[in-house]
Amino acid sequence: MKSSPRVARWLLSQFGCSAQNEAILGDLDEQFHAGRSRTWYWTQALTAVVTGFQREIAAHRFLAVRALGISWTLLVGYAILFKRMAAHLIANVRPDSEWAFQLFHREERLLCCLLVQPGSLWKVHMSIYLALYFIVSIALSCLAGAAIGWIVARLHRPHQKAAVLLYMLSVYIALGPFFFFLASTARDSRTLFLLSLGLIGNVVTVGSGWLGLRLMRTTRS
């Protein structure tokens, strides 16, 4: 027996918000084995994801607004905390230096500083430090994102998939044009590199929301 497209099936099982998601998956598999094409399966799976999401949001508008409010408040709160923590981490590298403190608001200058001081020990030291800083930041973003996803899912139990999906989409929709604008106006490769780091951080934070939802569903079952 040929198997239905795995990725499409996975997408539908993960992001399908309909209460009848299992029945839809079964129907699509049945039709696929009856001779429908892979393209048909993909189209149907994506349509089911979009339709299910739209229906959930349209039927529970108040909950949708609440989910957005809670998730964005948590996200902004985390962003502020992260900024402060990052400021301390950076400042502690050279606590005696005045400029290190100024990096609180412009972390990117730290990287630029490295790139214009070739061969210095300071550069090696900072490269290691920045690599660690980046790993820790990503791990923290992942944890925070999962926590936000978990909280949003916990507070919107009957419609948790739609609530978390709405939060993730809203952030990507809001930040997408912002990053695109910054990337299009970037003058050099350094700025692009830093933008990429920022983009990765945001994608990880928001994407981890889905991990939080999975965790919530796993602990419940």
Add this chain to the structure above:
Amino acid sequence: MKDRNALGNFELMVMLSLVRLGDEAYGVPISTEIEAHSGREVAVGSVYAALERLEEKGFVASALGEATAERGGRAKRYFRATARGLREVRETQRTLVSLWKGLPELLGGKA
């Protein structure tokens, strides 16, 4: 004022398909039935979205059926029109027929 219980165009098609299919009404045959009569491809997801709305309105009831290997071990969900749903279909039919009467523009199949 918008009647929340009124049947939409697609919902009416789903209701009529349910009545036609009887005990064999689940996602696949319903969408096939609508496709056969409308000539347009129907998304299974849209059928289920309509069925969920109809179930919330009390026009449709559902029950889990058997799981098969072709379905990846997933059970079918069978739907049937309730008495309230059938009343609403008749009411919609009466309204449409009444609106249709005396409209020469809609007779003879000419646009």
